[in-house]
Amino acid sequence: MSSKILVLRPDPIKAGLLNALFCCALAVALAAFLGIVFEGIPTVVPVMIGIAFAVGLFAFWGRPKPDSWLELSREGLTVISAGKRAHMSWQSLSRFTLIRFESDEQDKTRQDYHYVAARTVAPADDADAATDPGTADLTLEIDGYISYHRYSGRSPEQEAACKSPQDFADTLNRWRDFALDLEIGAVPTPVVTTTEAGPGDLVLQIYSSLTR
Known part of the structure; x- marks a missing residue:
């Protein structure tokens, strides 16, 4: 741990699949529109145009290049967001809390x-006390990071950190424990x-004082 940096990035396959579904939906809408406007043409023509449109759109836009990620080192946590970097020492941060936002029984549409x-x-x-949404200075949405498979291009250590929300939070705290010479996982x-309702996708309330 002491001689390296662990980089945690959002899962590129998860984001790519969502973009692929969006491209397919647009292609179906385009094919249907062409079929209605040009009633006399064979059905295969708008279908082929829709397929070509989906493939071209996905090739141009569908494979995302994440512009936000985390870097864990002995010195601290660095958050990269849209090209900006914010570095926080482990000494200045409390233990990380995993926050689960669950939909209530009445709201069936919320995830x-x-x-x-x-x-x-x-x-x-008390750095070990739980942090709730109202007292947090740093909150990071992590669902985009979470998946466990062998085809994302991430290393086994990165995959192990991202295989569940609990593992992700535990990884942050293990690095913090190690850097502060605490018993890891105690x-x-x-x-x-x-x-x-939770905060936005990425909230850095302390960003202005930490950006370097």
Whole structure:
């Protein structure tokens, strides 16, 4: 751990599949539109045009290049977002809390999703206490990172960190424990479950003071 950096990136295959579905939906809509406008042409023509459109659109736009990722090192956590970097030392951050936003029984359309959250702390603060959405200084949505398969181009260590929300949060805290010379995993990752609306995709309330 001490001599390297662990880079955690969103799963490119998950994002690519979502984009592929979107391209296919647009292609179907285009084929249907052409079939209605040009009633006399054979059905195969709008279908072939739709397929060509989907393939071209996916080739141009569908394979995402993530512009946000995390870098874990002995010195701290670095958040890269849209080309900007924010570095936080482990000493300045509390233990990360896994926050699970669960849809209530009445709202069947909402999906469950996950964040990790931390607070800025001083030496006298209880750094192991759970962080809830109202007290968080740093929150990161992590569902885009989570998947476990062998074809994403990620290393086995990266895949192990991203195979579940719990593993992701535990990985952050293990690196923090190691850097602070604490017993790794002795304090479990705090978990908070809530049905309240979560923060945006990426919230860096302390960003302005940490950006370098």
